[in-house]
Amino acid sequence: MGDVMRAEPDCAGAEKISELEALKRLLFAPEIDRLAQAEQRVGALDGRVGSSDRFETAVAEVMVRALQRASGERAQDLSKALGPSLVLALFHEARLSRDNLAEALRPVAPQLARCARACRFQQFDNRVARLFGARESSQDSHYSPAQVERVLFLERKSGLLIANWRRGGAASDNADLISGLIAAITGFARDALGEQSLRSIDFGGRRLYLRMSDDLIVAAETDAELAPEQETALSGRFLELLLHQGGAIEESRLAAAAGAISSARPRIRTPVSLRLAQLAGVIALVALVGYGWRTGVHLRHERTTAAAVEAFMSEHPESAIMPLGLMTDHGARKVELRVLAGSAAEADALLAVVEVAAGPQYRVVARTSFTSLHSAYKKFEPVKEPDNHRLEGGAP
């Protein structure tokens, strides 16, 4: 059969050769295939016995194929067996070499997200989504970055609005007040906490990103957390705006900044097929499982303490407490709670809750700033009914 295939092509040119090839394929297809397979087997064997280097690569290749197949066809099984460890390890690695990893894993991102979901690692799921630039709970390969809803440009001291842009040209309700409140909150952060430049505020459910100079603040209100690329764009654009000290500023410049931030998507790379070297790296990650699990334990711990704070907040809607941050130093076994509170009792109550959630092995310290708060204000019920006429009709 080998001889038949090696029939010498005559010099009648390339056309003839391809005709001949086609004929051979027609007649000897099974034999050609079998030969090709045999060649491959020999190659593979050679690969495995050749050197330890080659052996590693070959193992990686096999494992990767198995992983790919399993993640596609048997996501449930894979997720049970491997998902958590792999995903955990990936997050660790992602922190170290985000770009490379994202590129290497992009083709299997949906499967990874599915694995994570199947494992009910919701938080990890979101991290997978973010790694690939999608928002919370990625819809597989759908990337929808956060949108800038509004940009405010204001005087830092007085909080007076200099310029304001809103998406879709919507009427600017309360822009003066929001700008005033931004100044009040940043002023408070500086006076009470020594925080020189707040970079974001969770503002009654809205998310505000801030950049400021001594005299000016630029703030963006967004519909979701910005991707890192978007925040980088925001920093650049806002710095430009802040450097423009010339008083008046056109709304169009704010609009341009908003557009640039909204469209600063995480770099979309053309899906490349997984390259061997990168994949060997991925496989090596599986070896990081031990580390990964520890990371997982830490993340769960952080989630538990954060959830305890959240629960406390929703159980005490009347309290004037405002948690500013919860930092866990796992090395030092320390949880630091930064909080604004109306009274020491309030702060202590929250601290107690965090202590329970953090467990006996962690020391919880609170950095509390007290706010001026008086009960008289709270007792005062707002006048609701529109009785403007009484302004005129009052006693002389």
Added chain:
Amino acid sequence: MTILNQSESLPHKSCSAVKIMLLGPIGVGKTSLLRRLVFDTFSYDYKTTIGVDLVSYDVELQDGRPLRLVIWDTDGDFGESILTSSYAAGASGALVVGDATRPQTLARMALLLDGFERTMPRRPTCAVLNKVDLVAPGAAELKPFGGRPVIQASAQTGRGVRKAFLSLAQSIQRDRN
């Protein structure tokens, strides 16, 4: 000079805005005065936390020009430290409130008036004596003090409320010209 209904807010571009501080000891009725002036107050939870609330109110001045007042209602707990805090920065004027039924609040009112004029030179102030509905006409508390004109007001009846904010707005506008 007419007050525009809050709901008919002027479009931002045509309206310049000024920051006004509302100062005075606890319980003199600052928040009540503001609520009397404006119904739809702006309330995020931050008020109790950061000790300040903001209200905006549009007025039309005598020359027909509109002016937006962004009024910072502070908590009395600040005392005079409010004047050196970041809150007072950039204010164009202050409404300082005392309680006609509590003479000691008048002394603190005088301190705040002096303090504001010292830390924010050439920014107008307006002294307001609130809760006049609770004292007999002609009572000693109603006399002007320190040679300052005082506007008698009552958040309860509405008396003098508009007048106080508008006279401050007018002084600010005069100073700006």
